[in-house]
Amino acid sequence: xxxxxxxxxxxxxQEAETVTLSCTYDTSESDYYLFWYKQPPSRQMILVIRQEAxxxxxxxxxxxxxxxxxxxxxxxxxxxxxxxxxxxxxxxAYRRGGATNKLIFGTGTLLAVQP
Amino acid sequence: xxxxxxxxxxxxxxxxxxxALRCDPISGHVSLFWYQQAxxxxxxxxxxxxxxxxxxxxxLPSDRFFAERPEGSVSTLKIQRTQQEDSAVxxxxxxxxxxxxxxxxxxQGTRLTVV
Numbered sequence: 001x002x003x004x005x006x007x008x009x010x011x012x013x014q015e016a017e018t019v020t021l022s023c024t025y026d027t028s029e030s031d032y033y034l035f036w037y038k039q040p041p042s043r044q045m046i047l048v049i050r051q052e053a054x055x056x057x058x059x060x061x062x063x064x065x066x067x068x069x070x071x072x073x074x075x076x077x078x079x080x081x082x083x084x085x086x087x088x089x090x091x092x093a094y095r096r097g098g099a100t101n102k103l104i105f106g107t108g109t110l111l112a113v114q115p
Numbered sequence: 116x117x118x119x120x121x122x123x124x125x126x127x128x129x130x131x132x133x134x135a136l137r138c139d140p141i142s143g144h145v146s147l148f149w150y151q152q153a154x155x156x157x158x159x160x161x162x163x164x165x166x167x168x169x170x171x172x173x174x175l176p177s178d179r180f181f182a183e184r185p186e187g188s189v190s191t192l193k194i195q196r197t198q199q200e201d202s203a204v205x206x207x208x209x210x211x212x213x214x215x216x217x218x219x220x221x222x223q224g225t226r227l228t229v230v
Contacts (some may be wrong), residue, residue: 004157014124043157045221091157101210102148102171103219105157 002027013082014114018102020067021077021109023092031097034068034075039089039108048090049103051075079111087113117141119222121207127228128197136187136225138208147190148219149182152204161205164190197229 003026013019025034036048050057051068059066063083079086081092092106120139128134140147145166148152150158151174160174166187175182179197184190204226208219 043224043226045206045208047218050218069151073125076191100145101219102163102174103150103158103208104160107155107157 002029002032002094002096002104003039004092004104004106005091006109008109009107010110010112012112012114013079015082017082018078018080019082019111021079021090021092021111023075023077023106025073025075025092025094027073027094027096029096033095033097033104034066035065035093035095036066036075036077037091037093037105038086039091045091049077082113084113084115087111094112119207119209119220121205121222123225123227125226125228127230130198130229132229133193133195133197134197134227136179136194136205136227138190138192138207138209138222140188140190140207141211141220143211144209144220145187145212146210146219147184148208149190149192150206151176152206152224154203158206161192173175179191194227197227199229202227202229 005024032053034051037045038048049061049064063080065078089108091108093103122137136157147164149161152158162182163171164184179195181193206224208221210219
């Protein structure tokens with residue numbers, strides 16, 4: 001079975017600084033997708049960034065980028081120039097390729113941004 | 116509507132009471148998922164619909180949980196004889212006709228508290 005592990009329950013960063021959130025996963029599949037979701041107090045999951053396993057290039061979305069190490073099964077999220085609005089729970093998630101496409105989530109990292 | 120809509124946003128139920136949680140997916144989205152998110156945890160998959168067909172219900176924790184989507188649009192998650200361990204946020208997500216890059220769009224969830 002696939003698993004997703006986030007070993008940092010809480011992280012803190014100063015406004016305008018950079019922070020990296022860690023995620024590791026375990027799978028025997030070769031075709032899969034990895035995601036980072038943001039969950040603010042409103043509870044709505046918002047997709048931050050997505051990485052296809054077959055792509056070697058790390059995904060980037062504005063201030064958000066990932067470090068995808070396929071052999072190590074590691075998928076970390078880097079947030080640059082942190083803003084107060086980035087404060088939220090961040091979940092790493094895995095989805096195997098195929099028809100089911102359910103998401104398997106980690107336990108989350110609570111990110112605080114200090115002004 | 117513009118997004119996935121869930122109602123009610125909050126529900127308090129007495130132990131043993133039956134509850135029904137509603138999800139209105141984005142128009143045209145054929146896939147619909149339900150997830151259960153316990154306090155301090157990541158969401159866990161409950162069940163999956165493709166149109167009106169329930170293709171995967173492997174995550175439903177007991178036979179007290181029942182989901183339906185009779186016309187392939189609105190879905191209802193029903194919990195019979197609620198117990199305290201059912202207290203959680205129930206998230207609904209929908210996605211367009213399946214492709215490898217399909218993104219799941221989440222609602223704001225229903226917070227169920229069983230007292």
